[in-house]
Every structure is written in structure tokens, then in C-alpha cells.
Amino acid sequence: MTYTGLTWDHPRGHDALAASAGDLIHWDVQPLEGFESHPVDELCARYDLIVLDHPHLGEAVRAGCLTPLDDLFTPAELVRWRTDSIGPTMCSYELAGRQWALPLDAATQVAATRTDLTGGETPATWDEVHRLARRVPVALSLAGPHAFLTFASLAVAAGEEPGTDPDRLISDATGLAVLDRMADLDALAPPRTRSLNPIGLLELMTGTDRLAHCPLVYGYVTYAGLLTFTDAPALAPGGRPGSTLGGTGLAISTRRTPSAALLDHVRWLMSPAAQREFLPRHHGQPSARAAWTDPETVAADFYRRTRTTCERAWVRPRHAGYIPFQSAASAVVREALAGDTGHRPALDRMRALYRASRTPKEQRA
Incomplete structure (x- = not known):
């Protein structure tokens, strides 16, 4: 089974996802302007996975087009990802007591x-x-x-x-x-x-x-x-x-039931190995705090010089x-x-x- 995903058209948004997807996910892209403003429910009608910005959560939850991730992952996993993520990145994808996306990418x-x-x-x-x-x-x-x-x-x-x-x-x-x-x-x-x-x-x-x-x-x-x-x-x-705060979250639409293989792939994208090594090597901008503090991370000076801002960034209304x-x-x-x-x-x-x-x-x- 091949799933379809939509991300944004830039190496930071696409390269690591495409390089790791194999035959499991086919990733399409949309321009940055579409990522910032295109209605999420329309995208969820066509794609199984959506890379989105946290202010879209309100419209997505109202439309009922995203699968709550606390139905797919254990509480221990969600707590670990929240603890490991820099600043408010994980929390920015929480709404109405549910987790709707995972912070794949951190930016501010x-x-x-x-x-x-x-x-x-x-x-x-x-x-x-x-x-x-x-x-x-x-x-x-x-x-x-x-x-x-x-x-x-x-x-x-x-x-x-x-x-x-x-x-x-x-x-x-x-x-x-x-x-x-x-x-x-x-x-x-x-x-x-x-x-x-x-x-x-x-x-x-x-x-x-x-x-x-x-x-x-x-x-x-x-x-x-x-x-x-x-x-x-x-x-x-x-x-x-x-x-x-900007960055991107990885959400799963209600279009199809995710397989165990797909959920394991999402787990891997959030893992220390992917966040600290694979994503940075493929132009990604990881959300894990460990990647932002590791002097061996690709372009470590970028993260070191901007970490304080990311830790203290304002989260927009949702x-x-x-x-x-x-x-x-x-x-x-x-x-x-x-x-x-x-x-x-x-x-x-x-x-x-x-x-x-x-x-x-x-x-x-």
C-alpha cells in the first residue's frame, strides 16, 4: 500500500521526506503560499498525510479531517516527543485536549x-x-x-x-x-x-x-x-x-486508516537518529532539542545562534x-x-x- 502525502516545495520541506519514504509514501509538493493559506480540509480529501502549519488546526478540527494522534500513539510516546522537542513546537499542535500533528520541523x-x-x-x-x-x-x-x-x-x-x-x-x-x-x-x-x-x-x-x-x-x-x-x-x-513560531507539523488525515508500517515510519521520523542525523543531512530542520544543541549537527552554528528565539517563540492562535x-x-x-x-x-x-x-x-x- 502506497500512501500519498503533501508537503511544501522547498528542500527543507521535501528532501528528507522523499529520501526516507521508499515505496510507502508518495510525496507531492505545494508552494509556500499554499502551505500558508490553502484550506486543510480540501487537502485532506486528497492526501493521507499533510504537512501543515499549526494555525490551521482550528479549521481542520472543525472540519473533522484529521485523525487525533493520541488514538494512534501511546501516551508515553507523546510525552517523550513533547519533552524532546524544542520550545513550544509540540504543544503548538495540541488543540481541544488532543494532539493533531507532530513537529517534524522547527522554525521561527x-x-x-x-x-x-x-x-x-x-x-x-x-x-x-x-x-x-x-x-x-x-x-x-x-x-x-x-x-x-x-x-x-x-x-x-x-x-x-x-x-x-x-x-x-x-x-x-x-x-x-x-x-x-x-x-x-x-x-x-x-x-x-x-x-x-x-x-x-x-x-x-x-x-x-x-x-x-x-x-x-x-x-x-x-x-x-x-x-x-x-x-x-x-x-x-x-x-x-x-x-x-513557524515550522511544520506532520498530520494524518481521516482519508485512510494508517497501517502499522506507516505509524512506524512516523515514529522513525521523530526518533533521535532521524532528527539528529538523517534530517539535517537531507536539508531538514529538526524539531528535537538535541539536534539544536549538538555541536556535531550539520550547520550547528545556525541552531546555536537561534536556539533562544525558538525556545521563547510566540504560538499563534489556532x-x-x-x-x-x-x-x-x-x-x-x-x-x-x-x-x-x-x-x-x-x-x-x-x-x-x-x-x-x-x-x-x-x-x-
């Missing part, structure tokens, strides 16, 4: 730098980022959902996690200060960087001299030999590096309406940065979108 927004263009400087605070932007090209990640994710990470650095109060999303003081800071930086950014997704920004940095630093971009170990990755900026020295909100809020942020709307109206609009994204049941939860 970190800083990427061409140190040859910055004179060796790697900013650790947002004030240092501003000073650097006045002398070399610096850009924020603003395409697709990333405008809101950048907004959220700056808020986390300022000490406030968005959505803690579901009725207002973020306080006036934090929300307006974040938009002001983003606008100041965006005004200095090189032309046409606003439309580039994280991969596009990293390609621009490695293929040209047009971009020297991106303070918040999802880390890709595949660029570690060309760029210097460091922890996301804090608001003040020693503060929390504001960052929004209610069913979150993905459309994230897209709509990002459009509002871009309008504010372009000067098409004021920062106060933009903040009010994001709050209204967030309230509308939550059903009465989810608001009570």
Missing part, C-alpha cells in the same frame, strides 16, 4: 545578516536595527501573512502577546508603537522587497548585494553557509527576542477563523506602512477583524 523568525556588508554587525535590539538601516539596506518581511507576523513579533518583544485579550487583540500603546517602528524601517527599505516571501528575501540576500539585513525572517538552515543567522531582536538588551484573519490583517498592515491609512484606523480595523474571526464558542474558550 530570526535575524539574517550579510556580515560582509554590515562590517560584521549583527543587531541584537530594535534600536540597533534602526541604526544599521541608516547605513546599509535593511528590510522587513511583509509579503503574504508575514506583515502581521512581523507586527506580532514586535509586539511580543515589547512585552505583549497578541490575542491575550480576544476583544482588543493588542493595546493601543503597543499596537501604535509597533506600527510606527515598522513604518520607520519600511521607509528605508530597498525597493520591491515588500512583495518577497521569506525565501525570496533570503535569495535576494544571497544572490545580490541589495539587502544586507532582515531582522525578522523565518530561519532556513539551507542558507546557513551564506548568511549569518542570529536571535531575533529584543526591545532592550537581555529582553525577550520577539518572534512568531481558532478556525485565524488564517483568514492573518491574511486580512497583513493587508491592513501593508496599507498602513504605505500611508494609505492612518495607524490608528489600521489598528482599529485589525481589532475588528480579529473579533470577527472568532465564533461565540471560541470566544468563550
